[in-house]
Amino acid sequence: MLEGISAISTVSSVSAGDLRRHIWLVHIGFGALAALTCLAAPLVGPTPISLRAVFDQSLPFAQNVDAQIFFIARLPRAIAGALVGASLATAGVVLQALLRNPLATPFTLGVSAGASLGAMLVITFGVPLAVLGAAAVPVASFTGAVGALAIVYGLATMRRQGLSTLVLLLAGVTLNSLFSAVILFVQYVADPAQTLQSVRWVMGNLDVGSYNPILWAIVPMGLAGAVFARLPRALNLLTLGADSAATRGIDVLNTQRLAFLSASLATGAAVAIGGPIGFVGIIVPHLIRLLVGADHRLVMPASAFVGAAFLVACDVAARTVLSPMELPVGVVTAMLGGPFFLWLLVRHR
Amino acid sequence: MTNRTKRQKHAILALTFLTAPGLVSAQEQPQRIVSIVPALTETLFAMGAGDQVVGVGSFDTHPPDITTRPRVGGLLDPDMEQIFALRPDLVLLYGSQQNQAEQLARAGIQVLPYTHGGIDDTLSVISHLGMQIKRPNDAKRLIHSMQAELENVRARVAQRERPSVLLVFGREPGALRNIYASGGTGFLHDMLEAAGGRNVLAHIARESLQITSEAILASAPDVVIELTYDDRMTQETRAAEVAVWNRLPAVPAVRNQQVHLLLGNHFVQPGPRLAEATTAIARALHPEAFLPLLELAR
Numbered sequence: 001m002l003e004g005i006s007a008i009s010t011v012s013s014v015s016a017g018d019l020r021r022h023i024w025l026v027h028i029g030f031g032a033l034a035a036l037t038c039l040a041a042p043l044v045g046p047t048p049i050s051l052r053a054v055f056d057q058s059l060p061f062a063q064n065v066d067a068q069i070f071f072i073a074r075l076p077r078a079i080a081g082a083l084v085g086a087s088l089a090t091a092g093v094v095l096q097a098l099l100r101n102p103l104a105t106p107f108t109l110g111v112s113a114g115a116s117l118g119a120m121l122v123i124t125f126g127v128p129l130a131v132l133g134a135a136a137v138p139v140a141s142f143t144g145a146v147g148a149l150a151i152v153y154g155l156a157t158m159r160r161q162g163l164s165t166l167v168l169l170l171a172g173v174t175l176n177s178l179f180s181a182v183i184l185f186v187q188y189v190a191d192p193a194q195t196l197q198s199v200r201w202v203m204g205n206l207d208v209g210s211y212n213p214i215l216w217a218i219v220p221m222g223l224a225g226a227v228f229a230r231l232p233r234a235l236n237l238l239t240l241g242a243d244s245a246a247t248r249g250i251d252v253l254n255t256q257r258l259a260f261l262s263a264s265l266a267t268g269a270a271v272a273i274g275g276p277i278g279f280v281g282i283i284v285p286h287l288i289r290l291l292v293g294a295d296h297r298l299v300m301p302a303s304a305f306v307g308a309a310f311l312v313a314c315d316v317a318a319r320t321v322l323s324p325m326e327l328p329v330g331v332v333t334a335m336l337g338g339p340f341f342l343w344l345l346v347r348h349r
Numbered sequence: 350m351t352n353r354t355k356r357q358k359h360a361i362l363a364l365t366f367l368t369a370p371g372l373v374s375a376q377e378q379p380q381r382i383v384s385i386v387p388a389l390t391e392t393l394f395a396m397g398a399g400d401q402v403v404g405v406g407s408f409d410t411h412p413p414d415i416t417t418r419p420r421v422g423g424l425l426d427p428d429m430e431q432i433f434a435l436r437p438d439l440v441l442l443y444g445s446q447q448n449q450a451e452q453l454a455r456a457g458i459q460v461l462p463y464t465h466g467g468i469d470d471t472l473s474v475i476s477h478l479g480m481q482i483k484r485p486n487d488a489k490r491l492i493h494s495m496q497a498e499l500e501n502v503r504a505r506v507a508q509r510e511r512p513s514v515l516l517v518f519g520r521e522p523g524a525l526r527n528i529y530a531s532g533g534t535g536f537l538h539d540m541l542e543a544a545g546g547r548n549v550l551a552h553i554a555r556e557s558l559q560i561t562s563e564a565i566l567a568s569a570p571d572v573v574i575e576l577t578y579d580d581r582m583t584q585e586t587r588a589a590e591v592a593v594w595n596r597l598p599a600v601p602a603v604r605n606q607q608v609h610l611l612l613g614n615h616f617v618q619p620g621p622r623l624a625e626a627t628t629a630i631a632r633a634l635h636p637e638a639f640l641p642l643l644e645l646a647r
Contacts, residue, residue, distance in 0.1 A: 047567040062598040065566055072597060073563035126522060126579075135524040191408065192424065193519055193578065193617070200527050200559070209525040209562055210596050324550070324564030 019297065026298050030305035037309040038082050041316050042074035046323035072209070074319075080208045080217075081315040081329075082308035084274040085284075087221050087266040089307025090228050092281030093288075093299055094263040097235040098256060099169050106267040106281040109172030109260075110148045113179035115271040116202060118144025120183050123198045124190040137201070138213050138272040142220075145268025148175060153260065163256045165242075204277035204330030206315045213273045220269040227262035228304075232296035235259065239294075277330045279337040280307055290344060310337070378483040379439035379459065383432050385423055386463045388620035389441045390415060392475050395621035396487040404435045410614055411622070439481065468499070468539040471619040491621060498624035499543055502631045505638040506545025512571035512634060514546035515602070518557070518617060520575070523589065525596055530560045536619040537576075544631035545638075546572065566599055573602040574609050574630055576616040587612070609633040 043051070053059075053066035061067055091106040099108070106112065118140035152175055156168040187195045208214060234255040237245040242252045270277075284307040285299065292298045311329070314336060318329040382398065384390040385406030393402050394412050405415045407423040419435065422428040424443050429452060432440060440453050444464040453460050461481055463474065472492050479488020516537055519529035531537035533548060535556035541548050549568040550558065573594060582590075587610055594600070594608045602608055611629055615622035632639050 045563055047563055062604065065569065065599045068597065068599040069563055069566050073561065073566055123521070135521070135526075137521055137524065137526075188425065191578075196529070197519060197521060197527060201521070205527060207526055207562055319561045319563060324553070324560050324568070325558045326561045 019295070022292070022298055023301070026292060026302045027305075030302045030309075034082065034086075034305040034309045034312075037312045038078050041078040041081070041312045042070055044316050044320065045069070045074055046320050073207075076208050076211055076214060077206045077315055077319070078312050079211075080206045080214050080273055081312040083214065083217060083221055084206065084270040084277065085280055085307040085309070085311025086304040087224065087270040087307075088277065088281040088311075089284035089288075089303040090300060091224075091263040091266045091270070093285040093296065093303045094228065094231065094235065094259050095281075096285060097239050097296060098259045098263070099165055100239055100241075101169070102286070103282070104169075105278075106263065106270070107276060107278070108176070109168065109264065110152050110175030110179060111145045111172075111264045111267045112271045112276040113176045113183070114148025114151075115141040115145035115268055116276055117179045117183050117186070118142070118147070119201050119275075120186045120198045123201065124186050124194050135213065138216070142268050142272040145264070145271060148179065149261070149264040149268065151175060152264075156260075162253050163260070165256065168260065200328065201275050202330075203328030204275035204333075205326070206274050206277075206311075206329055207319070207326065208273055217269040217273045220265045224262040224266035224269070225304075227258050228266075228300060231255070231259060231262075232300050235296040235300075275330065277311065277333055279330075279333040280311055283333075283337045283341045284310055287341065287344060379437075379481070381435065381437045382439045382441065382482065383421060383435055383437040384409075384441035385421060385427055386441050386443060387411070387614070388465070388471075388618045389461070389463055389474070389478060391618065391620040391622065392478055392491070393441075393482070395491050396475075396479060396482070396484050398482055398484060398487070401482070403437060404432060411618075411620075441478070465536060465619050467534065467536050468543065468619075468623065471536055471623055472496070475621070495621065495624040499627060502545075502624070502628050503543055506631055506635050509545055509635050509638060511545055511547045512607075513549045513569070514541055514572045514574055514634065515549050515560075515565060515568065515570035516541050516546075517573060517575040518577075523593060525562055525593055528560050528562075528565070529557050532556055532558050536623065537616075540623065540627045540630055541574070543627050544634055546574070546630070546634050562597060566597060569599075569601055571601050571605070572607040572609070572634060573600070574611060574633060576611050578614040578617050579612065582612055 047069055049066040049069050053064065054070045056064065056067070088106050092104070095104040095106060095108060096102055119137050122136045122140040152168060152171050155171040156163050159167065187198055190198065234245070234250050237248050237250050238252065238255060246252050285303050288299050288302045288306060292302055311333065314332040315329050317336070318327045318332045321327055380401055381403045382393060382401045383404035384393060384402060387406060387409045390402065390405050390409045391411050393399060394414065399412070399414055402415070402418055404421040405418045407420050407426070409415045409420070419431065421431045421435070424446070427442065427446060427449050429449060432453070433456065437458055439459045439461065441461045441463060442449055444462040446462070450460045450462055459481070461478060465471070472495065475492055476488050479485045516531040517528055518531060518537060519527070521527045530550055531541065531548065532553040532555035533551040534554055537556070538548050538551065549570045550560070575590075591608050591610050594603050597603050611633065613626070615626045
């Protein structure tokens, strides 16, 4: 995987015309995959529904079970899955490039642990944090994510001018363990019923139940996405090392800062609505690098699309396989993604 | 059914095995009892053995007398040192706490391991506990009063149409997420059936399951009964938590305003107040069966 990341110099030797064609192909091909998955997902489920009934205007929505299954039980999940999957996958790409470490995930830098701690505190102590229609748990979780982001960022910029990726990594990993310990403590002192809720939260769940959390999450995710769109070229050079990137006219500090903040923001928003769903942020970027090479101009959009498609598909499995029981989507991503990725890894060597 | 009898047999087997070392003292009535199981602590008090209780669990809340007893931990964190220090002659703990049971047995202390099941299991646990503490008649009296109350409920709802009910006992606050509901076994299911409801998840042979919102829409319950042990919930929170269900307007229970939030830990602890809890569920399902007029007519 390391050579995948450092192979960028060879990738950039592709002619400009070829690259433009590749970018187009990636957008159309993977975009179509994501769009098809998102369109198909609400049609699949344990309860047979008829599309005609779903869009039947003669029946009021309040009485139309088919429409409610489609618009309340399935569609928000598909949208949430697509947004969370795309956010986690692209955040993974950005952090792997920023830290120059193939093992980096969106959860490496403590943001998700901060988010989890926020959620645990509300589940356990019932802090009334609901704001403007948003439920308390996602709000607390996003607050926790931003808190963790601020701490890690503060530590990484404190010692010297610039942003030390080494301190970033170490501070993030340490904060992760620290928060995890506090989470264990909170779970331990909680009532068994609350512990069950909070343990379940950590396994990930996209049954958002309404569009409200999605609308809230779109703001930070959109902001992060806009930054992501401008990062690929700088990330290509950054993976070669800060010094050589600087000699090629990249504002290294600014790029690092933008990369860290946007990836953390995307992760925080994703965790706030879906819980810390694992594997998406590490498997998808590596899968994409195996498929399209290491150029971030290709990897970034492809990861967003495939991350979305992968998580939406996993969520369909989560809500259908054991129906009417819900399977934690984090378990599905791990069980499907893990073996598949190992197989891919062995096959490509 | 077979499952239940098997569980009872196991409980009895475990009882005989674990109490064997204490056989000498088994002839006398235990004078110092530690219970970390809320349902059993409550049962002890209900049988009039409250004075013998010298230690209780972290999560015990009922009856209020227990606040004067030292707390010795719970399912995950039993404080063995403190339990030994209380010099108990009988300790009531969870069936899964085998390690602790062995330690106590080695010290010659009687142990009653607890597993919960349906209503019948709860009654037989009370009967065993009564024998163990040499108060069989008190146990019988308690069981009879519970059975009488359950019979009363069953009789009141017998002739009435049984609405289909989703019985929820856990959910993320303020959202319709991570919803845990009662399946077709266990005391919650039994209570619901006794209270004149038809469990929409009766076909699932589990005590609890996490259910999707799609399954709630598809199963279309006439009534949603939501139980929460948090009885300090304010009126506003209560109303807000009920209003959360409005996100699923096609569910008949929501449309007909048949979502009931019932507060109190007796709903989730299968102890002496099990019949009381069943009555409360029946009142929510069949308010007309409990009208004062009928009360007078009886």
